[in-house]
Amino acid sequence: MTTEIRPHSLFARPQKHIRRLRIALAGFGVVGTGVWQVLTAKRQEFRRQFSTEIEIAGIAVRDLEKPRDAEAPATLFTDRPEQLLEDGSIDVVLELMGGRYEAASFIERALEGRKHVITANKLVLAHELPRLATVAERHGVELLYSASVCGSVPxxxxxxxxxxxxxxxxxxxxxxxxxxxxxxxxxxxxxxxxxxxxxxxxxxxxxxxxxxxxxxxxxxxxxxxxxxxxxxxxxxxxxxxxxxxxxxxxxxxxxxxxxxxxxxxxxxxxxxxxxxxxxxxxxxxxxxxxxxxxxxxxxxxxxxxxxxxxxxxxxxxxxxGSLPTASAVVSDLVSLIKADNDFNTSPSRNF
Ligand SMILES: NC(=O)c1ccc[n+]([C@@H]2O[C@H](COP(=O)([O-])OP(=O)(O)OC[C@H]3O[C@@H](n4cnc5c(N)ncnc54)[C@H](OP(=O)(O)O)[C@@H]3O)[C@@H](O)[C@H]2O)c1
The missing domain is CATH 3.30.360.10 (Dihydrodipicolinate Reductase; domain 2)
Incomplete structure (x- = not known):
């Protein structure tokens, strides 16, 4: 089932109280595989603590033949990052490819498509942070990047x-x-x-x-x-x-x-x-x-x-490093979930 992306309320609600958050990983290298590991370890806790079911909906890599350390199902992989942007059911994309222009364009298109973006890409941010932050604001979505500086240190x-x-x-x-x-x-x-x-x-x-x-x-x-x-x-x-x-x-x-x-x-x-x-x-x-x-x-x-x-x-x-950086990426994800929880429990939502 696809989810229409709304600017503020993130997730589809497939059953009472449990929200579904579909995320995509663009990049499955040092940081991407770390994120996979952390999310796999934290899945039950996310469900219990935040009433949120995390689903990894797709993973973009450059080389589909490359052997991978993490055991992710082959069906999730694509070598076309734009496929993740075209998928309307994806709520959040994690840009973990690195590089400058391709990554910047990917981030911008994701924001324009009203997907929240989490990135660790300090190169793109150092050059384009104010502009991309404006794009995010204009489209009512978040651009988060705790992992771009000092890894796990907030x-x-x-x-x-x-x-x-x-x-x-x-x-x-x-x-x-x-x-x-x-x-x-x-x-x-x-x-x-x-x-x-x-x-x-x-x-x-x-x-x-x-x-x-x-x-x-x-x-x-x-x-x-x-x-x-x-x-x-x-x-x-x-x-x-x-x-x-x-x-x-x-x-x-x-x-x-x-x-x-x-x-x-x-x-x-x-x-x-x-x-x-x-x-x-x-x-x-x-x-x-x-x-x-x-x-x-x-x-x-x-x-x-x-x-x-x-x-x-x-x-x-x-x-x-893989896990400290992944931990910062996941902390951004937690911020998004908490913001959505606040939004959905705020009195104004009761109208
Ligand atoms: N490593 C760290 O400790 C660290 C710390 C803080 C921030 N960062 C930042 O995190 C980002 C990722 O770093 P990393 O160390 O994880 O890099 P990495 O190990 O080189 O991984 C990059 C991943 O992106 C994929 N990729 C690259 N270009 C692509 C494209 N055009 N289309 C599809 N997939 C593409 C690669 O695919 P293949 O696997 O097929 O090659 C690989 O899976 C960078 O922005 C980096 O500056 C890294």
Missing amino acids: VLAALDELRERDNIRSIRGIVNGSTNFILTRMAEPGTSYESACAEARARGFLEADPTLDVSGADAAQKLSVLAYHAFREHIPPMDIITEGIERITAEDIALAREHGETIKLIAGASKHPETGAVEARVRPERIPVSHLFAHTRDEFNALEIAAVHAGPQVLYGKGA
Whole structure:
């Protein structure tokens, strides 16, 4: 049975009290298979806690022949992502393909088709977040993207909450797990940049082409999304002064250690107290070994948020990887379900 997509009320109700939520996964790689695993594990709980039956209605991949880790029925797969958009019974699409233009167009068409979208795609968001948010608003649907920055750590929700009740002065932190893993290894005696990169690649923290991470570009994309939530200002990646870790040597780190410091790739943005101008940059910085950032090791992330009244606060946790990222995607799904529950129990619905 197909469900007409309504802007606010999400789900068909096949039986009393149990709602049906049909979702589609565009992408079944590192994050997509993690989402499959988390949803499979949480299905009963969703039913019990939110009276919601989750149905995965389709999965788009590039290569139908590729062997898959997760055991999803072959009938769910398509190599045509647009098939998911054409299916009027699908309420929510999860864009987990990556890339820029194709993914951006997919997200936009899904929103125009009045499907809610959850994405982990910081590249698209860094360039097009305000525009896509407007498209979502115009069509009465949600665009959610907790997984795009700092994996399972709920940094965007924290920024939204602090921005509403306080004034955020600055944000600053370690937002790229791959480079943090490399710098952590390089701080150990006898480990060069090259051997640290090789270990990061072997442990799955670094792509075959590591340029996006080591150049600081990935951190700059995340900073763009973070700054939008901290200051409601869109700073595209090209306006973020960006320096990566390619030129950092083990000798630089040893020298820093002699001065009681270590080196970390820091992404930061701050708002000028008088002009209100926001400046953002990504660069390697020397950090005192007593600072919490110096203790943020391997693939972990940490973000310090400084607010005028609340003072500094730090969020810390696993910034990437299949299950931590999937957990953030599922948290967006829970937000949608809760919003729908609120809508359907609000007094105005009784008319
Ligand atoms: N990995 C992480 O830890 C992490 C963390 C935060 C955010 N993210 C973001 O999450 C997104 C997905 O990352 P990932 O690591 O899961 O990538 P991935 O492992 O490369 O998976 C990408 C998936 O999308 C499919 N795909 C790609 N282009 C497609 C197309 N044109 N049509 C249909 N299917 C297509 C691929 O199909 P095949 O399987 O057939 O190749 C694959 O299943 C990216 O935006 C990434 O930046 C990732």
